[in-house]
Amino acid sequence: MQSFTYHCPTEIIFGRGAEDAAAEKLRAYGATRVLVLYGGGSAERSGLLSRIECQLTSCGLAFLVMGGIQPNPRVSFVREAIREGLAADVNFVLAVGGGSVIDSAKAVAHGIANPAADIWDIWTHKVEIEKTTPFASVLTIPAAGSETSDSAVLTNEDTGRKVGLNSPLNRAVFAFMNPVLAFTLPRAQIAAGAADIMMHTMERYFTDVREANVFTDRVAEALIRTVMESAQRLLVSRKDYDAMSELMWCGSVSHSNFTELGRRKDFAVHKLGHELSARFDATHAATLTALWGSWARHVYQDEPARFARFAAAVFGVDAGTDEERARAGIRRMEEFFAAIEMPTSLSGIPEVGVLEPSVIEELADAATANDTIRLGTFRPLARADAHAVYEAANH
Ligand code: NZQ
Ligand code: ZN
Numbered sequence: 270m271q272s273f274t275y276h277c278p279t280e281i282i283f284g285r286g287a288e289d290a291a292a293e294k295l296r297a298y299g300a301t302r303v304l305v306l307y308g309g310g311s312a313e314r315s316g317l318l319s320r321i322e323c324q325l326t327s328c329g330l331a332f333l334v335m336g337g338i339q340p341n342p343r344v345s346f347v348r349e350a351i352r353e354g355l356a357a358d359v360n361f362v363l364a365v366g367g368g369s370v371i372d373s374a375k376a377v378a379h380g381i382a383n384p385a386a387d388i389w390d391i392w393t394h395k396v397e398i399e400k401t402t403p404f405a406s407v408l409t410i411p412a413a414g415s416e417t418s419d420s421a422v423l424t425n426e427d428t429g430r431k432v433g434l435n436s437p438l439n440r441a442v443f444a445f446m447n448p449v450l451a452f453t454l455p456r457a458q459i460a461a462g463a464a465d466i467m468m469h470t471m472e473r474y475f476t477d478v479r480e481a482n483v484f485t486d487r488v489a490e491a492l493i494r495t496v497m498e499s500a501q502r503l504l505v506s507r508k509d510y511d512a513m514s515e516l517m518w519c520g521s522v523s524h525s526n527f528t529e530l531g532r533r534k535d536f537a538v539h540k541l542g543h544e545l546s547a548r549f550d551a552t553h554a555a556t557l558t559a560l561w562g563s564w565a566r567h568v569y570q571d572e573p574a575r576f577a578r579f580a581a582a583v584f585g586v587d588a589g590t591d592e593e594r595a596r597a598g599i600r601r602m603e604e605f606f607a608a609i610e611m612p613t614s615l616s617g618i619p620e621v622g623v624l625e626p627s628v629i630e631e632l633a634d635a636a637t638a639n640d641t642i643r644l645g646t647f648r649p650l651a652r653a654d655a656h657a658v659y660e661a662a663n664h
Contacts, residue, residue, distance in 0.1 A: 270482045270531035277525045279417045280443040283518065285510075288317070288407045288445040291363070292324035298403065298442060300361035303332040304354045304381075306374050308366040309339060312409060315453050318365060321407065333357045341546050341553070342369040344376075344425045347388050351380035354402075362404040368413025368553075371406045372421035375439050378402040389425055392434050401438040407445045410454055411517040412462030412554070414469055414524025416444035424547055430635075431547035433539075446521065448513035456504055459516075460609040461554035463500035466520045467493050468557045472536045473529040475568075475575060477646040482531040489528045490582040492519050497583075500609055537645025538564050541655060544636045549620040558611040559618050562603040563661035568648040569595045614664050629659045 282290060295303060303325060305318075312318040313336070325332045335350050354362070354377060362381070364374035378401045380388045386396040408416045415421060419440055422433040454462075470489045496519050502512040522528065541564070542556030569576045573591040580586035580598025589597065603613045615621045624632075633656035636644060643649035650658070 270480055270485075271478055271533065273530050275526065275530055276437070277417055277440065277527070279441045279525075281417070281446060281521065282443060283446045283514075285447060285449055287447040288321065288450070289324070291321055291405075291407060291445055292328035292330060294443060294445075295325070295330060295361060295363065295405070296328050298361070300330060300403070302357060302359045303330055303361045303363050304350065304357065304359040304377065305332055305334045305363045305365060306338060306350065306370050306377065307334070307336045307364075308370050309337065311453060312336075312365045315409075315450070317407070317409065317450060321363075321365060331357075333359065338366065338370045338373045340369050341424045341431065341550055342373045342422075344389055344392070344423050344427075347373055347376040347380065347423065350377045351384075351388060354381045355384055360402065362402055364404065364406040365409065366406075367408070367410035368415040368422075371408075371413070371415035371441070372423060374404050374406065375401075375415070375421040375441075376423055378404040379438065388423075392423055392425075392432055398436075398438065403442045405441050405443045405445075407447075407450070408517070409450045410458060410462055411448075411451060411513070411520040412458070412465045414466065414520045416441060416446065417521040417525035419526065420524075422543065429547055431543040433543070444521070446517055448510055448517050451513050451517065452508045454507065456507070457610070459503045459507065460500060460611055461552055462520065463496050463503075463516060463609065464558050464606060464611045465554040466496050466516070466523050468538065468554070468561065469520075469523040470496075470528045471561070471579075472538060472645075473532055473534045474579065475565075475647045476532045476535050478532045479572075480531070485528065485531050486578075486582075488522075490579075492523055492528060493583050495519055497605060504609060533646050535645040535647045537647070537650050540644045541632075541636050541650075541658060544632045545615075545618070545621055547635075548632070549618070551618050551620045555612050555618045556621075558606040558613060559615055559621075560658060560662050561606075562599055562613055563658045565599045565602075566596075567654060567658050567661065569599065571648050614662050615659075616664060624659075624663055629656060629663060632659050 576595030577591040640652035
């Protein structure tokens with residue numbers, strides 16, 4: 270096992286009615302003026318937003334509400350929210366929603382605490398920051414894991430880039446996680462969320478670290494199996510509280526870095542996927558499942574035994590050589606993605622489709638900054654590798 274430091278300070282309040290304690294918790298934390306952020310309207314339609322507003326009012330907290338955050342959240346919204354937040358002198362940011370809202374809240378919190386810097390300069394490390402405004406979330410979708418993660422992802426619509434920022438400052442103070450709030454999710458979002466959670470674990474499972482790491486491996490394998498079972502149950506019945514609880518908790522554990530301890534994450538597929546989201550506004554998880562099989566077939570021969578272990582632990586594939594088991598595991602994973610109606614090639618992503626060769630060239634250039642950076646750790650992908658993965662998925 271490699272040495273590590275693990276600090277995940279986010280307090281989790283989990284279970285039915287968890288968010289009923291939101292205003293009290295905010296007040297106990299010293300919040301007096303709160304900026305509440307939400308997405309495209311699901312939190313309004315479900316009544317969640319007005320319940321939070323009522324709580325804040327009865328606790329005597331001043332607040333400002335801003336909605337309209339889109340999936341693949343945009344830096345323009347964040348800039349506007351920073352301006353509004355500064356004008357209202359807010360001292361806490363509360364996200365009500367999923368990864369897109371929470372990531373925006375993280376960026377807004379950083380911008381408010383560092384008003385002299387443009388948020389995109391912070392995002393691209395032109396300006397390094399040392400402080401943020403405290404923020405928390407009421408989670409409405411098990412997926413991105415932003416409620417506990419140290420990362421956030423923003424799209425700059427002017428430059429067409431989707432960029433992640435990892436920082437300890439990206440850890441929320443607390444997160445309210447009530448599985449019931451996710452009962453209104455459409456089936457497609459349940460499937461996408463489950464796939465993203467699995468990918469957060471798989472992109473930590475396949476790394477360049479060869480030392481034994483038994484506990485982390487077993488946690489990862491159990492988590493993936495649990496997510497697969499829960500997703501299948503939820504696609505039959507969206508209001509299965511037990512299955513939604515498992516999915517929600519797996520999402521937070523997966524991306525809190527817990528499934529990475531003693532390893533080193535890869536995340537090459539995420540980086541390749543972000544290029545597709547930036548260019549086509551494609552759903553995050555769809556970009557991942559569309560590329561994963563192509564990535565896996567491109568790299569597995571670097572360590573077939575690792576893929577064979579995965580196939581045995583997740584799918585019970587125990588016959589054949591490492592090579593045969595590795596290939597069977599990759600095929601079974603793609604079959605699972607297909608069974609939950611997630612794409613396994615670019616043509617399966619509605620916004621993308623089969624791409625012209627010139628577009629594949631541009632994507633490979635963008636992902637690797639014209640072959641100046643390598644992606645991931647299992648096999649650090651050069652431009653030619655990135656091109657090969659996009660090309661293999663282009664059908
Ligand atoms: O916008 P509303 O109307 O709320 O609808 C949303 C949105 O359309 C809907 N939704 C959320 N909760 C709902 C609901 N609909 C009905 N009932 C509910 N309870 O779901 C749609 C997707 O929401 P979004 O927040 O975009 O989903 P997700 O949590 O998957 O977040 C995706 C974003 O997170 C980033 C992705 O790249 C993407 O931009 N990621 C963030 C990470 C992080 N911060 O650690 C890691 C991930 O790898 C990922 O990159
Ligand atoms: Zn993800």
